[in-house]
Amino acid sequence: MSPHETTKLFVYGILKKGFALDLTQRGVPFFHTAHLPEASLYRIHSGVGMRLDRDPLREGVYGEIFELENHAHSWYWLDRIEGVAHGVYDRKLVFPVTNLGDAQHRDVQAIPCWAYEHVMFPSDWYNEDRLITTGRFE
Secondary structure (H helix, E strand, O other): OOHHHOOEEEEOOOOOOOOOOOHHHHOOOEEEEEEEOOEEEEEEOOEEEEEEOOOOOOOOEEEEEEEOOOOHHHHHHHHHHOOHHHOOEEEEEEOOEEEEOOOOOOEEEEOOEEEEEEOOOOHHHOOOOOEOOOOOOO
């Protein structure tokens, strides 16, 4: 399978387990926690948005990976709630890093996933005042 054919989704906000739109509540299987170093997390009104960047001084974004292989209808729902058609978020291919395996045999892997990047505002809108420095939406 090529990376563009992945059925995995990296989430970092309200789609995570225990949050308002928890994907497990929709029957979508949780795969693993992950870290996306080449991204930054920003406060977007009462929510959160991720921007892909290459700033090595930033923490990156911590999130979760879900497997949507048998949930094709969920892609339509996700694109709708993320406002893809209205230019709010754009679905991008990313490669978050995760530690697979048990405590004795860790296997660090970059997993091809889709993720939603917030693209609604001009790039100068994403500044240090809105940056979530920990890279975690909690």
